[in-house]
Structure formats: C-alpha cells, structure tokens
Amino acid sequence: MSDKEISKVIELNEDLLANNDRLAEKNRKVLNELKIKSIDFVGAIGAGKTALIEAIIRRVSKEYRILVINGDVTTRIDADRISKHGVTSIQINTGRECSLNSYHISQVIKNHDLQQIDILFIENVGNLICPSDFILGADKRVVIVSITEGPWVIRKHPMLFKSSDIAVINKIDLRDVMDVNIEEMIKDAEKINPNLKIITTSALTEENIEKLINELFI
C-alpha cells in the first residue's frame, strides 16, 4: 500500500469515528430529553454481562420500565434470556462487527416508543477492545470482566477501563478455585483510571448486586 493509500484509510477511519461520536451525542440528547437513564455494558466474552443485567432486572423491574438492547454477533440467545423476565429486549446482530455503534442505538430510538421506558440497558458485543472506539450516547459505561479470565485481564486491556465510569469484577463466587488475587485486579483498574468505581460481584449468588444497582442509578 502506498503512503497516499495509507493516509486515505486513516482519514476514512477518522471520519467513521467522528460520525459515530456525533450520532452518539444525538442519542444522548434524545435519551436525556425523554428522561431515560441509559447504561452501556461492555466487557469480555462470557464475563457475565447478560447474567448481571438479569440479576439487576430481577430486583428493579417492578419499579422501572426497562428496555434492553443486546448486541451479539449472530444469535438471539441473550435477548431471549432477558425477555423471560418479562422485559422487552431487542437483539442486534452485528455480523462481522465486534462492537455496537451509535447508529444501532439511533435506529432503536427511531423505531421504538421510548415514552414508555425509564431505563435503557445496552449489552455490547463481548469484546474488550472494539467498543472502546465507539461510544453510544449512554449516561454511563460499565466495563465487566470476571476472575475466570485470569489475573492480568485488566492490565492487558486498559482501553475500556480508561473510558468507563464503573468497573465490575464478576464471578467472585469462584474465588476459592481460581488462582487470582482480586485485590491486585482492583489495583490494576485503579491505576488505569483513578476515577473508576470498582465493584466485585457474583451474578450467580447475587453478592454485591445491590451495590452495583446503587452505583448505576445515582
């Protein structure tokens, strides 16, 4: 590839990200006008994003009207898991894309009656890298990893921790069978972003789910 071709690719990439940021701001504005609290869950494949959303829903779905957007490459497994709780869920299949982007969210905003919604949860595609480039326009971003991904998962993937508001270290019910120092993982996250709220959870036993809910809704 010539230097000219390389600089064209870089320009296109910058345009794509700038367009995403602009549309994310529009999404944010509409959601704020409608007084919808919106939370974007990003994180590793299988870290427990859907399981945590389910645990939250079990506690708050009587009080709030919730819509969940589930981003996934192919299946609608996660949306089906959510809808079993009597909550509306929209599955977005991204195909070859490894992250949701603000256009996906804008389409949901355009095509659904959001007057009936208090809270929007967005579950991004399981990936610790791609979503860092694509903000969606949500109020808060929560990054989720679990202790089964090993002790260095946070240190190795700093990007999403830099740009998130809350970090969740999940599956702490497995602490006795995993050779992982959770305190060290917390220190890694604090070092990357001193402003992060860090919460250790178990979606299985529901340990600290109340703490997480308090952080999400303030």
Ligand SMILES: Nc1nc2c(ncn2[C@@H]2O[C@H](COP(=O)(O)OP(=O)(O)OP(=O)(O)O)[C@@H](O)[C@H]2O)c(=O)[nH]1
């Ligand atoms: N032991 C334990 N298992 C968990 C916990 N949270 C999730 N799991 C299990 O981990 C597996 C993956 O959980 P999911 O909720 O599907 O994870 P996810 O992050 O949504 O996965 P993707 O959407 O595929 O990226 C399932 O078998 C869950 O039951 C937890 O806190 N403790």
Ligand SMILES: [Mg+2]
């Ligand atoms: Mg999931």
